[in-house]
Amino acid sequence: MRIVDLRSDTVTLPTEEMLEAIRNAKLGDDVFREDPTVNKLEEMAAQKMGKESALLVTSGTQANLASVLSHTKRGDQVILEAESHTYNFETGGLSAIGGLLAKPVKGNMGILDPRDVEKAISPKDIHHPETTLVCLENTHNLAGGIVVSPSQIEAVWKIAKKHGLAVHMDGARIFNAAVALDIDVRELTRHIDSVMFCLSKSLSCPVGSLVAGSQEFIEKARKWRKMLGGGMRQAGIIAAPGIIALETMIDRLRDDHKNARILAEKLAKTKGISINLETVQTNIVIFDVRDLGVTAAEFVQKLTEQGVKSLPRSDTSIRMVTHRGIEREDIEHAIESINKAATSLSKN
Numbered sequence: 001m002r003i004v005d006l007r008s009d010t011v012t013l014p015t016e017e018m019l020e021a022i023r024n025a026k027l028g029d030d031v032f033r034e035d036p037t038v039n040k041l042e043e044m045a046a047q048k049m050g051k052e053s054a055l056l057v058t059s060g061t062q063a064n065l066a067s068v069l070s071h072t073k074r075g076d077q078v079i080l081e082a083e084s085h086t087y088n089f090e091t092g093g094l095s096a097i098g099g100l101l102a103k104p105v106k107g108n109m110g111i112l113d114p115r116d117v118e119k120a121i122s123p124k125d126i127h128h129p130e131t132t133l134v135c136l137e138n139t140h141n142l143a144g145g146i147v148v149s150p151s152q153i154e155a156v157w158k159i160a161k162k163h164g165l166a167v168h169m170d171g172a173r174i175f176n177a178a179v180a181l182d183i184d185v186r187e188l189t190r191h192i193d194s195v196m197f198c199l200s201k202s203l204s205c206p207v208g209s210l211v212a213g214s215q216e217f218i219e220k221a222r223k224w225r226k227m228l229g230g231g232m233r234q235a236g237i238i239a240a241p242g243i244i245a246l247e248t249m250i251d252r253l254r255d256d257h258k259n260a261r262i263l264a265e266k267l268a269k270t271k272g273i274s275i276n277l278e279t280v281q282t283n284i285v286i287f288d289v290r291d292l293g294v295t296a297a298e299f300v301q302k303l304t305e306q307g308v309k310s311l312p313r314s315d316t317s318i319r320m321v322t323h324r325g326i327e328r329e330d331i332e333h334a335i336e337s338i339n340k341a342a343t344s345l346s347k348n
């Protein structure tokens with residue numbers, strides 16, 4: 001049976017070129033800062049993000065946590081979008097490990113209104129925690145891969161700076177945003193203090209994320225990374241495919257976006273399925289199966305039986321993600337399977 005895995009862009013496997021690069025990587029002990037391949041990747045990442053310095057970490061979760069910890073002190077309040085990954089899916093690390101209070105603010109399709117951010121900043125008095133950080137997510141995963149534009153970022157930045165707050169961006173998929181807007185990624189990082197991005201998602205690497213920011217910030221993050229167990233030794237084997245990714249894997253994201261669009265437009269024509277095409281801006285497609293009288297979990301199961309893998313996003317909505325390894329024929333196969341499942345359900 002043909003398997004089409006649309007659960008996440010994290011399922012991508014490394015390319016032959018990446019495996020070859022791992023085999024040939026020059027290695028050293030990165031805790032001593034002696035791994036030349038890590039050093040090279042970090043320099044490349046800092047340059048790409050338009051920041052002074054960068055740090056290789058194990059995962060997106062560790063990247064966000066080390067960043068948040070580097071910007072704050074115990075007892076501070078952190079403003080995050082209510083459906084952000086950091087607030088919902090990073091096991092509450094910011095409160096459990098950082099002793100921080102999360103202040104979730106609902107955005108519009110994941111995008112924070114600067115007026116709401118300003119309202120969420122606590123007054124500077126004896127009763128309140130001090131608000132020191134705002135986190136943005138670009139693209140916004142749960143909202144459906146929504147792109148946050150440079151002007152939307154700048155609007156939040158202006159409010160943050162007016163009140164002395166730092167701004168961190170969870171840019172797990174920031175290259176998807178840059179490609180969708182057809183701009184240099186630095187346009188998206190100009191008005192933030194720190195950014196993280198993942199190598200292990202749409203860039204096809206097996207593991208790793210990077211944090212970028214000022215030299216001082218990265219030195220703090222380096223220490224937090226050590227405490228969080230992320231001080232790695234011959235980490236060049238992770239960095240080597242990362243270098244290939246930054247050199248060769250960004251432009252091809254356009255194909256993933258095209259495939260997502262084709263999938264979404266076909267879904268919009270399928271009876272019983274509803275989808276807001278406005279939300280399909282990058283490689284994530286979210287659609288609702290409520291009108292078919294099934295739960296998302298039941299529909300996902302039906303598709304899995306036909307070899308099409310996806311994930312429930314809520315009780316009635318489903319998420320599909322395009323990535324390297326998903327070709328146009330896979331999209332056709334997914335659409336056929338969805339139509340078959342929808343038709344069989346609407347007959348019942």
Ligand SMILES: Cc1ncc(COP(=O)(O)O)c(C=O)c1O
Nearest residue numbers: 059060061062085137141170172
């Ligand atoms: C927006 C966003 N941030 C952070 C993460 C966490 O990355 P990791 O799974 O590498 O910890 C993810 C993972 O899906 C994500 O989608």
